[in-house]
Amino acid sequence: MKASSARPLSPHLSIWRWGPHMLVSILHRITGAGLSIVGGLLLLWWLWALADGRDSYDYFTGWMMHWTGLILLVGLTWAFLQHLASGLRHLVMDTGAGFELKTNKFWSVVVSLLPLVLTGALWAYILFVRGYFA
Template sequence: MATARPRPLSPHLSIWRWRVHALVSITHRITGNAMAFVAIPLFTWWLVAAATGPEAYETFYGVARSPIGYIVGVGFTYSFFQHMLSGLRHLVMDTGAGYELKTAKTSATAAYVGAVILTALTWFAIYSHKGF
């Protein structure tokens, strides 16, 4: 009878170094799920409130203009831009380009920085609009 050889052990998560190009991939999945499971129902609430009448829309508007509403709005704006930019990054990588370590790290960092800049520009435009 053959003796069983010990199987190799997979490294534990604490051994792996978390790099930005791995985190942007994980963030892409998280932001996609956040938009699917939370932003779409909020968008639907907005549409139904707008179609139902002024009272229903005032309720939605009051929640949206609350401090929590602004936090959720900024969060979903960031989520949208992060998902979009990392999706574009993955689209380019699907062509076979951008797999070099330096390029992958640069494009992942650019996705994070770009999402923050686009979110800030969007909310700056919202706040600078007259009548806001």
């Protein structure tokens, strides 16, 4: 397929008025790319550190306990929960359900807010109930 053929491109970001449906769609892609690259590399670092031995593992956890590591982990938690929530929305919509305007808008708002709440709740639990990073 030639890239230069005169097939029309579908209308892109610039012509749409922003709404919650558009937000969750673009968030799904951004969080997916971020989780793949940043989350993928972090997973590899964690497993390598564990396999390499105590010193490597302590070096890894030292970074994760540092405030930069904490911000990274909280960010990845949100990205994971956001991608999971919008992914579930996609699975539901794949069955043909939830395309009515009001229903779609409602669940788009839920899917963009709930991960923020869950991220806050999970990290409140880790920091204050479990007492990690204390």
